[in-house]
Amino acid sequence: MTPGRVELQIPSRSAYVGVVRLATASLARSAGLGEEQVDDLKIAVSEACTNSVLSNEAAGAGAAPVTVSFERLPDGLVVEVRDRGLAYEPRSPETTVADGADELGDDRFAMSMALLASLVDRCEARSRPGGGMTTRLSIARPR
Amino acid sequence: MELGLNVRTSGSYVVVDVKGEIDVYTAPKLREKMIELVSEGSYDVVVNLESVDFLDSTGLGVLVGALKRVKAHDGSMALVCTQHKILKIFKITGLTRVFPIHDSVEEAIGQEAG
DSSP: OOOEEEEEEEOSSGGGHHHHHHHHHHHHHHTTOOHHHHHHHHHHHHHHHHHHHHHHHHTTOTTSOEEEEEEEETTEEEEEEEOSOOOOOOOOGGGGOOSSHHHHTTOHHHHHHHHHHHHSSEEEEEEOTTSOEEEEEEEEOOO | OOEEEEEEEETTEEEEEEEEEESTTTHHHHHHHHHHHHHTTOOEEEEEEEEEEEEOHHHHHHHHHHHHHHHTTTOEEEEEOOOHHHHHHHHHTTGGGTSOEESSHHHHHHHHHO
């Protein structure tokens, strides 16, 4: 298929994250990604959307939507997830490695960051002027 | 999107068979079930993830929380999983060193008992 762009907007509610996963799987396959990459991208996009939904809620912006755009490039796929939530710093996977559950705690966010950093070729999160975060995920098609 | 939970006992163990997708929407259902089991006095739990199609950090958070609850009662929690895509999530987050992960429920129960 030729390069192109698809944009999805979902309400900031947990029930809609699964819808984004379905779209991700379909678009990733049609962009020529392998099955393992499709699974990886589904998890990464799900993590980014979950963080955005929870971040919107935490920022009192629960009414704001989460926007997910998919851009098919000649060599892969770029997914951007935008919210109106608070800024955060992506952390490296090393910070989440735990020797026991007690040290790990329920740090879902740290685990989410580790997954985002590992499952796609590139993950960048930045705050936008005027508020909100954009998480940009890039994954290359196998050569 | 549905999350199926089936609870059965096997010897002194409670086995929770999970089916479907564990994400931010469905994870609360699993969390409630795990809290319910511990409050009923089930402290040795095997969570069977063989029929789970999707798992992310929300599901991992619930499993870690459940582990802490059973450990607070000197209990144990083991997982059953042979799916590459699910195991990968445990490896990336370092949780393979936190949970015993077995190939089958029988193996989980046998090894935990030994």
